[in-house]
Amino acid sequence: MTYALPPSHPGQVIGLLGGSFDPPHAGHLHISREALKRFGLDRLWWLVSPGNPLKSHGPAPLERRMRAARALVDHPRIDVTDFEAQAGTRYTAQTLRALIRARPGVRFVWLMGADNLAQFHLWQDWREIMNTVPVGVLARPGQRISARMSPAARVFDHARLGARQCHRLGQMNAPAWCFVNMPMMAISSTHLRQSGAWADTT
Numbered sequence: 001m002t003y004a005l006p007p008s009h010p011g012q013v014i015g016l017l018g019g020s021f022d023p024p025h026a027g028h029l030h031i032s033r034e035a036l037k038r039f040g041l042d043r044l045w046w047l048v049s050p051g052n053p054l055k056s057h058g059p060a061p062l063e064r065r066m067r068a069a070r071a072l073v074d075h076p077r078i079d080v081t082d083f084e085a086q087a088g089t090r091y092t093a094q095t096l097r098a099l100i101r102a103r104p105g106v107r108f109v110w111l112m113g114a115d116n117l118a119q120f121h122l123w124q125d126w127r128e129i130m131n132t133v134p135v136g137v138l139a140r141p142g143q144r145i146s147a148r149m150s151p152a153a154r155v156f157d158h159a160r161l162g163a164r165q166c167h168r169l170g171q172m173n174a175p176a177w178c179f180v181n182m183p184m185m186a187i188s189s190t191h192l193r194q195s196g197a198w199a200d201t202t
């Protein structure tokens with residue numbers, strides 16, 4: 001199977017930020033820049049999802065979210081892809097299987113905000129994800145405690161790297177994960193949808 005994917009080569013460390021991006025916002029850019037710096041990533045891909053399997057309401061059409069994401073990204077090491085729509089995957093574990101098959105030798109790192117770590121034990125095959133790729137978690141307002149106390153954090157406590165090791169995350173073999181504290185941005189797609197700002201754009 002061939003896919004239209006951003007350029008990559010074996011040995012490169014690529015962070016994956018999966019999301020609905022409904023709409024994409026400055027918080028996504030902020031955590032992406034932090035992740036590039038703090039986890040020793042060469043590049044970072046935004047995986048714009050056809051739809052979060054745990055959310056009951058569907059997002060705006062994928063083409064619209066892709067367009068908005070591409071328009072927002074202003075960093076030479078960040079790419080935007082609709083790989084999940086191309087591969088027909090919705091669950092992250094499936095997506096990772098397909099990506100690793102499509103790009104053998106690339107060192108992928110899964111990235112997420114702390115709100116997703118708090119819920120991670122509800123994801124399909126979440127233990128497989130932890131055992132397949134290193135995971136970088138970025139602090140999010142109001143979510144630090146629930147993430148750190150979450151079932152996934154507890155089960156994989158032995159695989160958590162200390163703050164000083166996080167810059168080597170991309171070189172580590174799974175299971176390995178890091179939680180980074182950083183200046184946080186209290187911004188969300190939910191807030192932007194509720195404010196009407198996203199409805200006014202096409």
Ligand SMILES: Nc1ncnc2c1ncn2[C@@H]1O[C@H](COP(=O)(O)OP(=O)(O)OP(=O)(O)O)[C@@H](O)[C@H]1O
Nearest residue numbers: 018019020021027112113139140185187188189190
């Ligand atoms: N302000 C933020 N701080 C930290 N992480 C964030 C922030 N905004 C988004 N993320 C993370 O980025 C990823 C994609 O997020 P998503 O596209 O769902 O945006 P969102 O703002 O969380 O959307 P919604 O409000 O609709 O749930 C998730 O892992 C999420 O935790």
Ligand SMILES: O=C(O)c1ccc[n+]([C@@H]2O[C@H](COP(=O)([O-])O)[C@@H](O)[C@H]2O)c1
Nearest residue numbers: 018019020049052054091092093123124
């Ligand atoms: O695989 C799962 O079970 C799963 C459950 C919930 C969310 N995810 C993924 O987590 C990422 C963030 O989702 P969201 O909707 O919070 O932007 C996105 O890539 C989703 O596909 C994945």
